[in-house]
Amino acid sequence: MSIGENKLVIGIILGALLGIFCGWSFGESMLSLSWLGDLFLDALKMMIVPLIVGAIISGVTSLGDVRRLGKVGGYTLLYYAMTTACAVLIGLILVNIIQPGVSANLETEITTEPILERENVGLSELIKSLISPNIIHAASNTQLLPIIVFCLLFGAALTTIGKNKKSIINFFDELNEVMMKLVMWIMLFAPIGVFSLVASQFARVGGGENIKAELIAVGSYFFTVILGLLCHFLLLFLILIIFSTHGKQYLLKLLRAILTAFGTASSSATLPLTMSCAIEAGIDKKSVKFVLPIGATINMDGTALYEAIAVMFIAQAYGINMGATEQVIIFITATLAAIGAAGIPQAGLVTMLIVLNAVNLPAEGIGMILAIDWLLDRFRTAVNVWGDSVGAAVIEPHLLKS
Ligand code: ASP
Numbered sequence: 053m054s055i056g057e058n059k060l061v062i063g064i065i066l067g068a069l070l071g072i073f074c075g076w077s078f079g080e081s082m083l084s085l086s087w088l089g090d091l092f093l094d095a096l097k098m099m100i101v102p103l104i105v106g107a108i109i110s111g112v113t114s115l116g117d118v119r120r121l122g123k124v125g126g127y128t129l130l131y132y133a134m135t136t137a138c139a140v141l142i143g144l145i146l147v148n149i150i151q152p153g154v155s156a157n158l159e160t161e162i163t164t165e166p167i168l169e170r171e172n173v174g175l176s177e178l179i180k181s182l183i184s185p186n187i188i189h190a191a192s193n194t195q196l197l198p199i200i201v202f203c204l205l206f207g208a209a210l211t212t213i214g215k216n217k218k219s220i221i222n223f224f225d226e227l228n229e230v231m232m233k234l235v236m237w238i239m240l241f242a243p244i245g246v247f248s249l250v251a252s253q254f255a256r257v258g259g260g261e262n263i264k265a266e267l268i269a270v271g272s273y274f275f276t277v278i279l280g281l282l283c284h285f286l287l288l289f290l291i292l293i294i295f296s297t298h299g300k301q302y303l304l305k306l307l308r309a310i311l312t313a314f315g316t317a318s319s320s321a322t323l324p325l326t327m328s329c330a331i332e333a334g335i336d337k338k339s340v341k342f343v344l345p346i347g348a349t350i351n352m353d354g355t356a357l358y359e360a361i362a363v364m365f366i367a368q369a370y371g372i373n374m375g376a377t378e379q380v381i382i383f384i385t386a387t388l389a390a391i392g393a394a395g396i397p398q399a400g401l402v403t404m405l406i407v408l409n410a411v412n413l414p415a416e417g418i419g420m421i422l423a424i425d426w427l428l429d430r431f432r433t434a435v436n437v438w439g440d441s442v443g444a445a446v447i448e449p450h451l452l453k454s
Contacts, residue, residue, distance in 0.1 A: 061304075063243030064311045071247040071315075075254020076263065086252035092245025093316055095238045099231055099324040101191045104345045105203055106228030107327065111341030112207025113221045115451075121208055127450045128343055131443050132351040133387075135291070139284045139353035139439075140386045143360035144379055146280045152272035152361075153368025156420065178392040196320060196349045196395070228341065232331065235324040242308065242325070246315030253317075253426060266423045273365045273421065277428050280357045281435045288353070288435075288442045296445035298333065305333035306441045313437040317429045320395030322437050323348040330444050339448040347440030348395050354435030355400040356390035358428060363407045366417035378411045385410040395436070398429050 075082050115121050147153075184190035184198035191199055210217055257263060267274055293299060309326040316322055323345060330340045363382055367374045374382070389403040401418065408415055 060239065060242065061307050061311070064246050064308055064315075067243035067245075067247035068250050068311060068315060071250030072254060074247075075251040076260035078255070079259025080255050082251040082255035085248050086255075087248075089245055089248030089250075089252055089315075092238070092241055093249065093318075093321055095241070096316070096321045096324055097194065099235055099238070100194060100196070100320055101199065102227060103231040103235070103324050103327070104196065104199055106224050106231055107341040107345055108200060108203035109207040109210070109224040110221065110228050111338055112204060113210050113217075113224070114338050114341075116211060118208045118211055121204070121211075124342065124447065124451055128346065128443065128447055131446055132347065135288065135353050135439055135443070136351065136356045136387050136390060137383075138287060139280075139357040139435075140360045140383050142283050142287070143277075143280045143357040143386075144364065144383065146276050146283070147361045147364040147368075150272060150276045150279075151368055152270075152276045153365040153370075155272060156270065156365065156369040178388065181392070194320065196345070200346060200349060231324070232328055235328045239308065239325055239328065242312055242315075246312060249315045257423075257426065263427070270421060270424055273361070274424055274428065276365070277358055277361050278431060280361055281354055281431050284353055284357055285435055285438060288438055292442045292445055296442075296448065298335070298445045302333050302441075302445060305329055306438065309437055309441065310434045313433045314430045317397040317426070317433050318395055319348045319352070319433055319436045319440070322433070323395070326437055326441055330441055335444050336448050336452060339444045339451045342451070343444040343447050344440055347443050348437075350391045351440055351443060352390040352393055352395075352400070352432075352436045353439040354432030355393050355403075356386050357435070358432045359386040359389050359400055359404050359407055362404060362418075362421050363411065363413065366408070366413055366420060367411070369420055370413070370417065372413065374411065381410050382407055395433075397433075398425055400429070400432065401425055 112121055115124065181195070181197050182201050184195060184202075187198065187202050190202075210221065254260075254263065257266070289300075289303065292302060296302075306326070306329050309322055309329045312325050313319060313322040319326075326348065327340050327344050330344060331337060360382055363386070364374060364379075367378075385407040389406045390400065392406070393399040393403045401422070404418065405415055408417065
């Protein structure tokens with residue numbers, strides 16, 4: 053890593069630690085600094101739509117032929133499906149061994165109304181969300197899936213038309229270059245942004261004493277999720293070593309994005325940084341442009357793992373036995389629910405309703421894990437971003453070959 057990058061990583065780590073310390077110790081008074089974090093988050097969000105449009109269209113056209121798109125798309129989806137399945141499996145194994153729900157304190161229940169009212173989620177909604185009748189509306193609401201689908205189709209169509217397409221392809225190539233430059237500028241602001249985001253979130257939940265009480269109430273659940281996320285993080289590292297040409301340097305290069313994911317709790321908002329770090333780490337641009345935007349939207353290993361553990365925890369706390377069949381259902385629906393979760397804070401909590409419904413558990417069970425979710429969200433988002441990044445490294449050789 054260059055000296056500048058090193059400084060930035062250290063800055064972000066210090067920002068996060070200082071944020072935890074200040075939010076923990078000074079509680080609500082830290083809220084007065086929350087605008088700094090909002091500014092950072094908004095600047096990142098401002099990048100997302102133009103970045104994705106430029107990246108995907110220029111990424112697809114650089115493949116040259118629509119048939120290659122199918123092949124590469126196939127590899128990418130296979131990687132996502134396999135790693136997400138591994139994540140759910142790790143979650144299920146750990147939750148069966150540790151059984152965190154058996155000793156849970158049910159009196160910690162909190163109202164779930166805000167979540168239950170938020171949106172109706174089901175398989176058909178997931179599929180419908182791929183297409184938006186109004187792409188401008190989707191863009192103005194940062195609904196990424198329909199934008200991605202549109203750009204994939206647009207790029208594919210562009211490769212099939214005759215000559216005279218050079219200028220339009222150049223336009224999207226250059227749009228992407230400019231956006232990446234802007235992202236590098238915003239990145240300089242990351243240490244302060246992460247500090248403010250973390251400190252104000254800790255402050256919002258009432259500072260250290262409240263967090264301690266929450267952790268004690270669902271301690272073994274918290275521990276099970278963190279352990280699962282750690283195992284999956286290491287598994288992804290192993291996959292990186294075995295299936296790509298990149299090694300531990302890659303993890304170091306990606307640290308800025310992973311830490312920002314922790315700070316923002318949003319894989320979508322982190323996407324610009326993830327792309328920038330992956331390019332700096334030497335990943336071929338085609339892979340970065342193609343794999344990362346799709347990954348940030350549909351590949352959420354951390355979320356899938358968390359959903360499996362959370363649902364099993366709720367069942368254990370209610371004393372409801374989940375047999376092999378139910379666990380297979382959890383396995384499938386947790387994978388789908390993670391795909392359906394948007395890359396925004398606590399989206400996984402909403403799509404978890406799909407899993408709870410599938411195994412007939414009461415949606416109110418979410419109340420037990422609500423209080424601590426904001427913290428787990430940060431850890432699982434970091435794993436989500438790491439999963440996407442490893443994907444870009446693993447798909448790279450196939451892209452270059454095809
Ligand atoms: N916050 C997560 C993300 O953006 C989604 C979730 O699990 O809630 O990746």
